[in-house]
Amino acid sequence: MTCDDVRPQLTAYLDGELEGDRGSAVRGHLRGCAACRTASNDEAALRDGLRALPTLDAPSGMWAKIQTQLADAEIADSEKPRWRRVLARWSPQHWVTPRLALASGALAVIFCVSAWRYTHRDHELPQTALVLPQLPTLPAPATNNGDVATEIAALPKTTSDSYAAAADELVKLATESRASWSDSQQKQFDAKVAELQHDIATADEGRPRQRAYRTLIRYLQRAATRDEVAFADTRGTP
Amino acid sequence: MKFVLLTLGLLAAPALAEPATKPATKPATKPATKGEIVERSRVEIQPAGHAFTNLTVDNPLGDVHVEGYDGNAVMIETHKHAPDDDTLDRLRVSLVPSADGSVRISTLVDSGKELKQVARSAVRIDLVIRAPRKARIDAATSAGKLSIENLDAGGELDSASGSISVKNVSGELLTHSVSGATSLVQVFGSVDAATLSSDVDLDSINGEKLVASANKGRIAGRRVMSRDIELTTTEGKIVLEAETALHGHLVVSSLHGDIDVHLRRHGAVNVRARGGKVDLGQPANLIEHTAGWTVATLGRSSDPMASIELMSKYGAVSLAVIQ
């Protein structure tokens, strides 16, 4: 590969978009070529520098000004004849032809009349959000490990871990009791425990898994305190 | 569009039988102690069509209190605490009503600016909710307190370390906590309460079934009248004052904990007990020892018989019966 081949690919390489051998080919060239290395270091530093630019805060008075502008626009609206307003709303910039617009505009008005009774009784959103799904497909940035959002996201696992620890202890205790049971009781116990552990492993993290843990814990508790596997089985699960 | 709606609204208003959704009060933002900002606000949701039957609340950021009342709306008061405005902005409460009569309320914190961290202890959202009595409650907190009161359709309550408190509730009730103290008072219906390392306190419970378990915690019960009772601990003491139901069952067992039962019996009872030390409070002529069990039958065997089993592997078992 020559420098001319590599330079156009540097951006893609640095952003992790070159796969497999294409990436290693670039890397191989960079090992041997100081000029391209410098170029790619520069670009990486630029990219990181841009990424590190401070997040800007919107000025605090901005919302009030926006509301004023919206209010002014509404007043201006009210002073236009209605057909003009409907047309304006459905102007070409909104990608709908005027003739079609007038028809749908009228329909919209009719819809509003019938929908009024329903919608006004609908819930009113509080001042805060509809939830946006939070999905870290990439590992959480290291800088935010101490942040509350990260901690909250980890809560289901933390709670499940507490259940897991209790279950482990109880397995030990139940095993002590198990020693004094008959062969068939022991087999029954082992099978049931295996089944419940399978349920735990296949449950979704969070409440389903915790529920599965609780079932196992109850079963083990009964086995450990009552010495009667058959009894523990028939009593059912929480 | 807004203008058109407004006009229609004015025309339609006299025809409306019910008042419109109450506008939420403007959030009051006032500084609390130590440079903390507290914002309170209120929202009311009216059902569109069916009454609300299910309320799901998920709040890992603070307390949840739900109280039943005679009405159709769900009223939610949110209290947000944050150290500054930016963080306050990140605190969200989401409200999703569904056509089937359920409402889902949850809280979360938006992930914020990359470099600004906020400690969990610095933020809080508490929810105080009034709901129709007939709504079933499914609520979860993490470290926050979870309490429900005056409700008729039972529910499921889940916490990690937050305490759970139930008062005057009927219907089927499930509660679970890792280390939150659980207290159920005046519950009519089947109950299942489980904790890992905290105490369970039961007062005035009546219904078909009562199952309570604590791994490392105590169970205390007073005025318990359920038909089928099962109390289990691994390490904690169990103290119970109960009334037997005719043909009822009572099973109390522990690995290390002492068991102390005071029973008011209706009809006959058959008692089996096992433990490090067993005292059934009966004259010797009524007591038998069979296969390691101490057994006694009280009352006439022709009467409806309730069965009682008390077992503690390493602890003391004692029973006192009054008729």
Add this chain to the structure above:
Amino acid sequence: MTDTAIDVPTPVLAEPRTRVSATLSDDAQLIAACRRGEARAMEMLYHQFKRRVFGMAHRIVGPNDAEEVAQEVFVRVFRGLAAFRGDSALSTWIYRLTVNASLSHLARRGRRQEVGDETLADVPAAPEVSRDPGLAARIERALVELPPGYRAILVLHDVEGLSHEECAAILECRVGTCKSQLHKARARMRELLGPIGGPPQ
């Protein structure tokens, strides 16, 4: 860089600044509420997008006009919500409005230096250290000198951390075009900045 161990830059997966954009069903509820004129929903939408809109506007048109442009964007958003057909995510639509409003503003105003009289040529070349505290300031000044088109793609992809797909949707071009624009934009920035120095983090 020593002689014995040559530091080869390795790709770093660009970490988006915030989460992936919302699913359309969540947007739909918010939009519906705003269309009904519910003040709270409108305010909530504003708070949700204010930093990004203002930030993008600021970095494209500069500090003096950023607020004016951001306000204009929000007015357009709320007035245009009625016609928003939901064929893109709400965020994509709003950022598109932001970029368009910013670029139009620039075109109307004519390009003009935002940062006093100092030209880039006067900025001394930075020493070759990987962490350069002055770098941020130099980058901000260099951004101003970039042609607006390049400025937009750098702000969207590198500063705001949006993906190529999102950038393409916002700029209404193909993903391939976006990528090559990004490459050229970075190359141009490097010319303006001079040696930046140091191995990447």
